[in-house]
Amino acid sequence: MLKVGHVQLDTNLLLAPIAGHCDLPFRLTARACGGVGLAFTDLLCPHGILKQNTQTQWLMATNEDDRPLGMQLYGQDADLMCEAGRWAVERGATTLDINMGCPVDKVTKTFAGSMMLCTPDNTLAVARALVRAVDVPVTAKLRLGYGEGELTAPSLARALVDEGVQCITIHGRTAYQRFKGVCDLDGIRKVVEAVHETGANEIPCIGNGDIKTPFDAKRMIDVTGCDGVMIARAALGAPWIFRDTRQLLETGEIVDELTLRERCGVIKAHYRWMLEMRDTRRAVNRMKQIVHGYAKHLGPCKSLKQGVKEVIFEAPERLLDVVDEFVERVGSAADDVPVSWREREYQLAASAGAGAVA
Ligand SMILES: Cc1cc2nc3c(=O)[nH]c(=O)nc-3n(C[C@H](O)[C@H](O)[C@H](O)COP(=O)(O)O)c2cc1C
Missing domain, CATH: 3.20.20.70 (Aldolase class I)
Known part of the structure; x- marks a missing residue:
């Protein structure tokens, strides 16, 4: 190595x-x-x-x-x-x-x-x-x-x-x-x-x-x-x-990509570290930006983005509930892979106007 x-x-x-x-x-x-x-x-x-x-x-x-x-x-x-x-x-x-x-x-x-x-x-x-x-x-x-x-x-x-x-x-x-x-x-x-x-x-x-x-x-x-x-x-x-x-x-393959539930767990862990290490106002404001990056890998997630946007720094823990509520709303599909890397590759190729990926 x-x-x-x-x-x-x-x-x-x-x-x-x-x-x-x-x-x-x-x-x-x-x-x-x-x-x-x-x-x-x-x-x-x-x-x-x-x-x-x-x-x-x-x-x-x-x-x-x-x-x-x-x-x-x-x-x-x-x-x-x-x-x-x-x-x-x-x-x-x-x-x-x-x-x-x-x-x-x-x-x-x-x-x-x-x-x-x-x-x-x-x-x-x-x-x-x-x-x-x-x-x-x-x-x-x-x-x-x-x-x-x-x-x-x-x-x-x-x-x-x-x-x-x-x-x-x-x-x-x-x-x-x-x-x-x-x-x-x-x-x-x-x-x-x-x-x-x-x-x-x-x-x-x-x-x-x-x-x-x-x-x-x-x-x-x-x-x-x-x-x-x-x-x-x-x-x-x-x-x-x-x-x-x-x-x-x-x-040679990726067999167990993270499910939606697991990806949301990553978001929560990231936010918890931010809360622990930064002042609350900054942690909340940063997470409002960061969640847009994660959203590209979550499939349809309008309610999550909207919910996070509404969190106020006086109640920072609410952001964790918003993520949990989103997972709950998705139901059993939370245990599926929302956007696989292959799908992501197609999305990127399509948005670049590059057509199909070989
Ligand atoms: C917002 C932003 C900040 C960056 N900051 C640094 C930096 O501090 N030091 C550095 O060497 N490269 C920096 N880079 C360059 C990246 O490390 C990397 O070389 C570049 O983005 C290409 O890799 P990527 O296509 O995987 O993004 C930055 C890139 C971006 C987009």
């Missing part, structure tokens, strides 16, 4: 950093469903870490059930990254990831994130310094290149491995594309080959981008030869995607 430096992972399936979403309650929810080999925090600002900024502290919040955990830092100042990295390790990071893919102006204007693809000398100096500064594996998450059609990631990935980086994740888009267009599997394959060619055979290369179902994850591995996959957006409404992908990769 996959190893990142000295850290042995249970699966080769990684929960991505997803700013604004991948907090402790969500990571615990995905882990409880099963299949997550390594989960990441959202990207963390080194200044925020060192100043113990309240928001950064929340983003770094973790506990013993939240392992192994990759904390992701962004920045191009080697000293600052090292100092923040040491703090992150003290606060529970199993691995440290350097963000080299974020295309957002707030990050790139400081020459961090995807701008690091344009400044390889400094990028390698940051990686070298961080590798020496901490005793946990250092990893990097890249895009294929910065500008339109650029493919600089293979050579940068190879050089990062030479500096001691222990795992490369490659998102199959350029920074120019942001999230537009489709993920380029051929580009990912080139990065995978470059990492594998380093001779450091044990350094894994993880593919990322547009994995919307477990079948996409299998396709990504088959086509690119990547050692594992990282999933972001598709996990938001279906944190059980790791569980089901593991089953597909291990057995």
Whole structure:
């Protein structure tokens, strides 16, 4: 199974950093469903870490059930990254990831994130310094290149491995594309080959981008030869995607997809963690947004969405009753699988106007 430096992972399936979403309650929810080999925090600002900024502290919040955990830092100042990295390790990071893919102006204007693809000398100096500064594996998450059609990631990935980086994740888009267009599997394959060619055979290369179902994850591995996959957006409404992908990769099929009742149980567990860890008003407001992601995997559920919308933060427990009442209303169909991954694939293909799925 996959190893990142000295850290042995249970699966080769990684929960991505997803700013604004991948907090402790969500990571615990995905882990409880099963299949997550390594989960990441959202990207963390080194200044925020060192100043113990309240928001950064929340983003770094973790506990013993939240392992192994990759904390992701962004920045191009080697000293600052090292100092923040040491703090992150003290606060529970199993691995440290350097963000080299974020295309957002707030990050790139400081020459961090995807701008690091344009400044390889400094990028390698940051990686070298961080590798020496901490005793946990250092990893990097890249895009294929910065500008339109650029493919600089293979050579940068190879050089990062030479500096001691222990795992490369490659998102199959350029920074120019942001999230537009489709993920380029051929580009990912080139990065995978470059990492594998380093001779450091044990350094894994993880593919990322547009994995919307477990079948996409299998396709990504088959086509690119990547050692594992990282999933972001598709996990938001279906944190059980790791569980089901593991089953597909291990057995060739997914035999026991979660029933509607079980999916509602996941929603309730997620919300309970939110209530436990966040202030009530924030937990209720967040859940009102989050439930829309889950709804895509529940079949018809208007009453659930409406019921959740009406919950007020003075009576937060009501949200749990709303979920139970929905399950009750559905009756015996609650023990069926509402939207299977095959059905989800058809839905996605139809909404993309792509016609039938082979
Ligand atoms: C809302 C949002 C926030 C993201 N935040 C981060 C982040 O903090 N760090 C990072 O490396 N990538 C971030 N990403 C990129 C994802 O990790 C991932 O590379 C990208 O979404 C492609 O994977 P997907 O198709 O599975 O979503 C973010 C993506 C989205 C949509």
